[in-house]
Amino acid sequence: MQLTPTSYIVLGLLEWSGDSTPYALKQMVAGSIGNFWTLHHAQLYSEPERLAKGGYVNEERERGGRRRRTYAITDAGLQALADWRGQATEAIPELRAPALLKLFFGADPAQLAPPQLEAHRLKLAEYERIRDTMPESVPEGPRMALDAGIAHERQQISWWEAIMVSRS
Protein backbone atom coordinates (compact mmCIF):
# COMPACT_ATOMS: atom_id res chain seq x y z
CA MET A 1 0.00 0.00 0.00
CA GLN A 2 1.24 3.33 -1.18
CA LEU A 3 1.15 6.23 1.25
CA THR A 4 0.30 9.59 -0.21
CA PRO A 5 0.81 13.10 1.16
CA THR A 6 -2.73 12.88 2.43
CA SER A 7 -1.76 9.80 4.40
CA TYR A 8 1.10 11.57 6.09
CA ILE A 9 -1.07 14.50 6.94
CA VAL A 10 -3.47 12.21 8.74
CA LEU A 11 -0.67 10.32 10.43
CA GLY A 12 1.08 13.52 11.41
CA LEU A 13 -2.05 14.97 12.93
CA LEU A 14 -2.80 11.78 14.81
CA GLU A 15 0.69 11.69 16.21
CA TRP A 16 0.43 15.25 17.28
CA SER A 17 -3.05 15.11 18.76
CA GLY A 18 -3.42 11.58 20.05
CA ASP A 19 -6.74 9.99 19.07
CA SER A 20 -9.06 11.95 16.87
CA THR A 21 -12.28 11.68 14.99
CA PRO A 22 -12.43 12.67 11.35
CA TYR A 23 -14.20 15.80 12.34
CA ALA A 24 -11.48 16.74 14.77
CA LEU A 25 -8.96 16.17 12.00
CA LYS A 26 -10.91 18.48 9.82
CA GLN A 27 -10.78 21.16 12.48
CA MET A 28 -7.04 20.79 12.85
CA VAL A 29 -6.48 20.95 9.14
CA ALA A 30 -8.55 24.09 8.83
CA GLY A 31 -6.31 26.23 10.95
CA SER A 32 -2.97 24.87 9.90
CA ILE A 33 -1.99 22.82 6.86
CA GLY A 34 -5.24 23.66 5.19
CA ASN A 35 -3.66 26.96 4.39
CA PHE A 36 -1.22 25.52 1.96
CA TRP A 37 -2.59 22.09 1.24
CA THR A 38 -6.28 21.64 0.50
CA LEU A 39 -8.12 18.61 1.79
CA HIS A 40 -11.81 17.86 1.45
CA HIS A 41 -13.59 16.63 4.52
CA ALA A 42 -14.53 13.40 2.77
CA GLN A 43 -10.85 12.57 2.52
CA LEU A 44 -10.60 12.69 6.27
CA TYR A 45 -13.14 9.89 6.42
CA SER A 46 -11.76 7.74 3.62
CA GLU A 47 -8.08 8.15 4.28
CA PRO A 48 -8.07 6.93 7.90
CA GLU A 49 -10.12 3.97 6.74
CA ARG A 50 -7.47 3.08 4.22
CA LEU A 51 -4.75 3.61 6.77
CA ALA A 52 -6.59 1.29 9.12
CA LYS A 53 -6.55 -1.44 6.47
CA GLY A 54 -2.81 -1.03 6.19
CA GLY A 55 -2.38 -1.22 9.94
CA TYR A 56 -1.11 2.32 10.34
CA VAL A 57 -3.97 3.39 12.53
CA ASN A 58 -6.59 1.73 14.71
CA GLU A 59 -10.23 2.48 14.36
CA GLU A 60 -12.67 2.40 17.21
CA ARG A 61 -16.31 2.93 16.69
CA GLU A 62 -19.08 3.93 19.06
CA ARG A 63 -21.80 1.39 19.60
CA GLY A 64 -24.79 3.60 19.93
CA GLY A 65 -26.09 6.73 18.29
CA ARG A 66 -23.79 8.46 15.84
CA ARG A 67 -21.42 5.55 15.60
CA ARG A 68 -18.62 8.05 15.72
CA ARG A 69 -15.16 6.79 14.77
CA THR A 70 -11.98 7.52 16.58
CA TYR A 71 -8.59 6.82 15.15
CA ALA A 72 -5.28 6.31 16.87
CA ILE A 73 -1.90 5.91 15.24
CA THR A 74 -0.20 2.54 15.67
CA ASP A 75 3.48 1.75 16.03
CA ALA A 76 3.62 0.93 12.34
CA GLY A 77 2.09 4.32 11.67
CA LEU A 78 4.59 6.10 13.84
CA GLN A 79 7.37 4.25 12.10
CA ALA A 80 6.12 5.12 8.63
CA LEU A 81 5.78 8.73 9.64
CA ALA A 82 9.26 8.86 11.10
CA ASP A 83 10.73 7.28 7.98
CA TRP A 84 9.00 9.74 5.72
CA ARG A 85 10.02 12.68 7.85
CA GLY A 86 13.61 11.53 7.96
CA GLN A 87 13.95 11.28 4.23
CA ALA A 88 14.79 14.48 2.42
CA THR A 89 13.12 15.11 -0.90
CA GLU A 90 14.29 16.82 -4.04
CA ALA A 91 10.71 17.30 -5.19
CA ILE A 92 9.96 20.97 -5.58
CA PRO A 93 6.49 22.43 -5.81
CA GLU A 94 4.91 23.27 -9.09
CA LEU A 95 3.62 26.75 -9.66
CA ARG A 96 0.21 25.40 -10.82
CA ALA A 97 -1.36 28.81 -10.68
CA PRO A 98 -4.63 29.24 -12.57
CA ALA A 99 -3.84 32.87 -13.19
CA LEU A 100 -0.46 32.05 -14.66
CA LEU A 101 -2.10 29.60 -16.99
CA LYS A 102 -4.37 32.29 -18.29
CA LEU A 103 -1.46 34.63 -18.65
CA PHE A 104 0.43 32.00 -20.54
CA PHE A 105 -2.37 31.68 -23.04
CA GLY A 106 -2.71 35.36 -23.65
CA ALA A 107 -4.92 36.80 -20.94
CA ASP A 108 -4.59 40.50 -20.25
CA PRO A 109 -2.20 41.03 -17.33
CA ALA A 110 -3.78 44.33 -16.37
CA GLN A 111 -7.08 42.56 -15.91
CA LEU A 112 -5.62 39.60 -14.06
CA ALA A 113 -3.43 41.51 -11.65
CA PRO A 114 -5.91 43.36 -9.42
CA PRO A 115 -7.90 40.37 -8.19
CA GLN A 116 -4.71 38.41 -7.80
CA LEU A 117 -3.17 41.16 -5.74
CA GLU A 118 -6.23 41.40 -3.61
CA ALA A 119 -6.37 37.68 -2.99
CA HIS A 120 -2.69 37.43 -2.17
CA ARG A 121 -2.90 40.38 0.20
CA LEU A 122 -5.78 38.78 2.00
CA LYS A 123 -3.91 35.54 2.34
CA LEU A 124 -0.84 37.35 3.60
CA ALA A 125 -2.90 39.21 6.17
CA GLU A 126 -4.39 35.95 7.33
CA TYR A 127 -0.98 34.36 7.70
CA GLU A 128 0.32 37.31 9.64
CA ARG A 129 -2.63 37.25 11.95
CA ILE A 130 -2.07 33.56 12.60
CA ARG A 131 1.58 34.19 13.30
CA ASP A 132 0.89 37.04 15.65
CA THR A 133 -1.66 35.15 17.67
CA MET A 134 0.17 31.85 17.80
CA PRO A 135 0.66 30.49 21.29
CA GLU A 136 4.21 29.88 22.46
CA SER A 137 3.50 26.19 22.58
CA VAL A 138 3.27 25.76 18.81
CA PRO A 139 6.25 23.77 17.60
CA GLU A 140 8.83 24.97 15.17
CA GLY A 141 7.63 23.01 12.15
CA PRO A 142 4.33 24.81 11.72
CA ARG A 143 6.09 28.08 12.44
CA MET A 144 8.54 27.58 9.64
CA ALA A 145 5.86 26.45 7.25
CA LEU A 146 3.92 29.57 8.06
CA ASP A 147 7.00 31.68 7.50
CA ALA A 148 7.42 30.06 4.10
CA GLY A 149 3.84 30.93 3.29
CA ILE A 150 4.37 34.52 4.26
CA ALA A 151 7.54 34.82 2.21
CA HIS A 152 5.81 33.26 -0.74
CA GLU A 153 2.82 35.57 -0.57
CA ARG A 154 5.05 38.61 -0.37
CA GLN A 155 6.90 37.50 -3.44
CA GLN A 156 3.71 36.91 -5.35
CA ILE A 157 2.44 40.33 -4.40
CA SER A 158 5.53 42.08 -5.58
CA TRP A 159 5.56 40.12 -8.81
CA TRP A 160 1.99 41.09 -9.66
CA GLU A 161 2.70 44.68 -8.66
CA ALA A 162 5.60 44.78 -11.04
CA ILE A 163 3.40 43.44 -13.79
CA MET A 164 0.89 46.19 -13.18
CA VAL A 165 3.33 49.05 -13.30
CA SER A 166 5.16 47.65 -16.31
CA ARG A 167 1.86 47.67 -18.14
CA SER A 168 0.49 51.04 -17.23
Place this chain on the structure above:
Amino acid sequence: MQLTPTSYIVLGLLEWSGDSTPYALKQMVAGSIGNFWTLHHAQLYSEPERLAKGGYVNEERERGGRRRRTYAITDAGLQALADWRGQATEAIPELRAPALLKLFFGADPAQLAPPQLEAHRLKLAEYERIRDTMPESVPEGPRMALDAGIAHERQQISWWEAIMVSRS
Protein backbone atom coordinates in the same frame (compact mmCIF):
# COMPACT_ATOMS: atom_id res chain seq x y z
CA MET B 1 -19.53 19.30 -19.40
CA GLN B 2 -17.10 20.89 -17.08
CA LEU B 3 -13.83 22.20 -18.51
CA THR B 4 -10.78 21.76 -16.34
CA PRO B 5 -7.39 23.44 -16.48
CA THR B 6 -6.22 20.47 -18.50
CA SER B 7 -8.95 21.23 -21.02
CA TYR B 8 -7.79 24.79 -21.43
CA ILE B 9 -4.23 23.72 -21.85
CA VAL B 10 -5.22 21.46 -24.71
CA LEU B 11 -7.45 24.13 -26.22
CA GLY B 12 -4.78 26.78 -25.82
CA LEU B 13 -2.16 24.67 -27.48
CA LEU B 14 -4.47 23.77 -30.33
CA GLU B 15 -5.31 27.39 -30.90
CA TRP B 16 -1.68 28.30 -30.92
CA SER B 17 -0.45 25.47 -33.10
CA GLY B 18 -3.32 24.66 -35.42
CA ASP B 19 -4.01 20.94 -35.68
CA SER B 20 -1.97 18.60 -33.56
CA THR B 21 -1.64 14.99 -32.61
CA PRO B 22 -1.49 14.02 -28.95
CA TYR B 23 2.17 13.40 -29.35
CA ALA B 24 2.75 16.86 -30.73
CA LEU B 25 0.83 18.26 -27.78
CA LYS B 26 3.09 16.36 -25.48
CA GLN B 27 6.12 17.89 -27.15
CA MET B 28 4.72 21.37 -26.79
CA VAL B 29 3.88 20.85 -23.16
CA ALA B 30 7.34 19.55 -22.40
CA GLY B 31 9.12 22.75 -23.30
CA SER B 32 6.61 25.23 -21.98
CA ILE B 33 3.74 24.77 -19.56
CA GLY B 34 5.13 21.46 -18.45
CA ASN B 35 7.55 23.46 -16.37
CA PHE B 36 4.95 24.70 -14.01
CA TRP B 37 2.01 22.42 -14.65
CA THR B 38 2.53 18.68 -14.90
CA LEU B 39 0.56 16.64 -17.39
CA HIS B 40 0.91 12.94 -18.08
CA HIS B 41 1.00 11.90 -21.68
CA ALA B 42 -2.09 9.74 -21.22
CA GLN B 43 -4.04 12.88 -20.43
CA LEU B 44 -3.17 14.25 -23.84
CA TYR B 45 -4.96 11.29 -25.35
CA SER B 46 -7.99 11.24 -23.09
CA GLU B 47 -8.59 14.94 -22.78
CA PRO B 48 -8.92 15.73 -26.50
CA GLU B 49 -11.29 12.80 -26.75
CA ARG B 50 -13.48 14.30 -24.08
CA LEU B 51 -13.25 17.71 -25.70
CA ALA B 52 -14.32 16.15 -28.98
CA LYS B 53 -17.45 14.78 -27.32
CA GLY B 54 -18.27 18.26 -26.11
CA GLY B 55 -17.74 19.74 -29.56
CA TYR B 56 -14.76 21.84 -28.61
CA VAL B 57 -12.40 20.07 -30.97
CA ASN B 58 -12.66 17.90 -34.04
CA GLU B 59 -10.94 14.59 -34.29
CA GLU B 60 -9.62 13.14 -37.49
CA ARG B 61 -8.13 9.72 -37.64
CA GLU B 62 -5.83 8.11 -40.19
CA ARG B 63 -7.25 5.15 -42.02
CA GLY B 64 -4.22 2.95 -42.34
CA GLY B 65 -1.28 2.02 -40.16
CA ARG B 66 -0.94 3.82 -36.85
CA ARG B 67 -4.41 5.27 -36.98
CA ARG B 68 -2.91 8.49 -35.71
CA ARG B 69 -5.34 11.12 -34.47
CA THR B 70 -5.26 14.77 -35.24
CA TYR B 71 -7.25 17.36 -33.38
CA ALA B 72 -8.33 20.81 -34.40
CA ILE B 73 -10.09 23.38 -32.28
CA THR B 74 -13.63 24.30 -33.29
CA ASP B 75 -15.40 27.63 -33.06
CA ALA B 76 -17.01 26.49 -29.84
CA GLY B 77 -13.56 25.66 -28.55
CA LEU B 78 -12.19 29.04 -29.50
CA GLN B 79 -15.13 30.67 -27.82
CA ALA B 80 -14.71 28.72 -24.60
CA LEU B 81 -11.03 29.51 -24.55
CA ALA B 82 -11.63 33.20 -25.10
CA ASP B 83 -14.25 33.30 -22.35
CA TRP B 84 -11.93 31.60 -19.90
CA ARG B 85 -9.06 33.86 -20.80
CA GLY B 86 -11.17 36.94 -20.45
CA GLN B 87 -12.34 36.11 -16.98
CA ALA B 88 -10.02 37.10 -14.17
CA THR B 89 -9.67 34.75 -11.26
CA GLU B 90 -9.11 35.29 -7.58
CA ALA B 91 -7.84 31.75 -7.16
CA ILE B 92 -4.31 31.78 -5.89
CA PRO B 93 -1.95 28.83 -6.01
CA GLU B 94 -1.44 26.60 -3.05
CA LEU B 95 2.06 26.05 -1.81
CA ARG B 96 1.58 22.24 -1.85
CA ALA B 97 5.25 21.62 -1.35
CA PRO B 98 6.22 18.14 -0.15
CA ALA B 99 9.23 19.52 1.65
CA LEU B 100 7.10 22.04 3.51
CA LEU B 101 4.82 19.28 4.61
CA LYS B 102 7.72 17.40 6.11
CA LEU B 103 8.94 20.55 7.76
CA PHE B 104 5.51 21.14 9.16
CA PHE B 105 5.52 17.73 10.79
CA GLY B 106 8.89 18.09 12.34
CA ALA B 107 11.49 17.16 9.76
CA ASP B 108 14.96 18.53 10.28
CA PRO B 109 15.39 21.72 8.23
CA ALA B 110 19.14 21.28 7.95
CA GLN B 111 18.58 17.97 6.27
CA LEU B 112 15.82 19.17 4.02
CA ALA B 113 17.46 22.35 2.80
CA PRO B 114 20.41 21.11 0.73
CA PRO B 115 18.50 18.93 -1.73
CA GLN B 116 15.81 21.57 -1.96
CA LEU B 117 18.35 24.23 -2.73
CA GLU B 118 19.97 22.06 -5.32
CA ALA B 119 16.68 21.24 -7.00
CA HIS B 120 15.53 24.86 -7.04
CA ARG B 121 18.84 26.01 -8.44
CA LEU B 122 18.63 23.50 -11.22
CA LYS B 123 15.13 24.59 -12.05
CA LEU B 124 16.18 28.22 -12.03
CA ALA B 125 19.10 27.50 -14.34
CA GLU B 126 16.75 25.70 -16.70
CA TYR B 127 14.34 28.61 -16.75
CA GLU B 128 17.12 31.05 -17.42
CA ARG B 129 18.45 28.98 -20.25
CA ILE B 130 15.00 28.84 -21.79
CA ARG B 131 14.63 32.56 -21.44
CA ASP B 132 18.01 33.27 -22.98
CA THR B 133 17.46 31.05 -25.98
CA MET B 134 13.87 32.02 -26.63
CA PRO B 135 13.22 33.17 -30.18
CA GLU B 136 11.86 36.67 -30.67
CA SER B 137 8.66 35.19 -31.98
CA VAL B 138 7.52 33.79 -28.66
CA PRO B 139 4.50 35.74 -27.46
CA GLU B 140 4.31 37.73 -24.30
CA GLY B 141 2.19 35.28 -22.31
CA PRO B 142 4.76 32.50 -22.10
CA ARG B 143 7.43 35.10 -21.44
CA MET B 144 5.62 36.45 -18.44
CA ALA B 145 4.85 32.99 -17.12
CA LEU B 146 8.51 32.15 -17.40
CA ASP B 147 9.40 35.32 -15.59
CA ALA B 148 7.03 34.37 -12.81
CA GLY B 149 8.72 31.01 -12.59
CA ILE B 150 12.13 32.62 -12.33
CA ALA B 151 11.01 35.03 -9.64
CA HIS B 152 9.43 32.20 -7.72
CA GLU B 153 12.51 30.00 -7.87
CA ARG B 154 14.70 32.86 -6.69
CA GLN B 155 12.44 33.41 -3.74
CA GLN B 156 12.44 29.75 -2.84
CA ILE B 157 16.19 29.64 -3.00
CA SER B 158 16.63 32.56 -0.72
CA TRP B 159 14.10 31.20 1.74
CA TRP B 160 15.89 27.87 2.04
CA GLU B 161 19.20 29.65 2.29
CA ALA B 162 17.90 31.68 5.18
CA ILE B 163 16.71 28.51 6.85
CA MET B 164 20.15 27.01 6.55
CA VAL B 165 22.05 29.90 8.04
CA SER B 166 19.55 30.41 10.83
CA ARG B 167 20.16 26.81 11.83
CA SER B 168 23.91 26.57 11.67
Place this chain on the structure above:
DNA sequence: ACCGTCATGTAATCGGTTACATGATTCT
Protein backbone atom coordinates in the same frame (compact mmCIF):
# COMPACT_ATOMS: atom_id res chain seq x y z
C1' DA C 1 19.47 -8.14 -38.50
C1' DC C 2 19.36 -6.24 -34.08
C1' DC C 3 18.91 -3.05 -30.37
C1' DG C 4 17.62 1.03 -28.31
C1' DT C 5 14.88 4.87 -28.18
C1' DC C 6 11.08 7.59 -29.85
C1' DA C 7 6.24 7.50 -30.94
C1' DT C 8 1.66 6.11 -30.06
C1' DG C 9 -2.00 4.21 -27.88
C1' DT C 10 -5.22 1.58 -24.33
C1' DA C 11 -6.74 -0.09 -19.83
C1' DA C 12 -7.02 -0.51 -14.85
C1' DT C 13 -6.74 1.59 -10.71
C1' DC C 14 -7.25 4.88 -7.27
C1' DG C 15 -7.54 9.12 -5.01
C1' DG C 16 -9.97 13.44 -5.05
C1' DT C 17 -14.13 16.04 -5.83
C1' DT C 18 -18.92 16.66 -5.64
C1' DA C 19 -23.24 15.63 -4.09
C1' DC C 20 -26.40 13.79 -1.06
C1' DA C 21 -28.20 12.80 3.62
C1' DT C 22 -29.33 13.11 8.22
C1' DG C 23 -28.33 13.54 13.39
C1' DA C 24 -27.15 16.89 17.06
C1' DT C 25 -27.05 21.53 19.06
C1' DT C 26 -27.84 26.10 19.72
C1' DC C 27 -30.33 30.14 19.31
C1' DT C 28 -34.70 32.79 18.94
Place this chain on the structure above:
DNA sequence: AGAATCATGTAACCGATTACATGACGGT
Protein backbone atom coordinates in the same frame (compact mmCIF):
# COMPACT_ATOMS: atom_id res chain seq x y z
C1' DA D 1 -41.07 24.39 18.64
C1' DG D 2 -38.74 25.79 14.61
C1' DA D 3 -34.72 27.39 12.04
C1' DA D 4 -30.14 27.54 11.37
C1' DT D 5 -25.82 25.79 11.78
C1' DC D 6 -22.53 22.35 13.17
C1' DA D 7 -21.26 17.55 13.05
C1' DT D 8 -20.94 13.25 10.74
C1' DG D 9 -21.14 10.07 7.29
C1' DT D 10 -21.77 7.56 2.53
C1' DA D 11 -21.80 7.11 -2.45
C1' DA D 12 -21.09 8.23 -7.32
C1' DC D 13 -18.37 10.08 -10.51
C1' DC D 14 -14.41 11.54 -12.85
C1' DG D 15 -9.84 12.85 -13.79
C1' DA D 16 -5.13 11.71 -12.94
C1' DT D 17 -1.61 8.29 -12.31
C1' DT D 18 0.37 3.99 -13.41
C1' DA D 19 1.13 0.18 -16.09
C1' DC D 20 1.10 -2.26 -20.13
C1' DA D 21 1.84 -2.77 -25.16
C1' DT D 22 3.54 -2.39 -29.57
C1' DG D 23 4.89 0.08 -33.99
C1' DA D 24 8.45 2.89 -36.32
C1' DC D 25 12.96 4.44 -37.00
C1' DG D 26 17.90 5.36 -36.50
C1' DG D 27 22.21 3.64 -35.69
C1' DT D 28 25.81 -0.33 -35.38
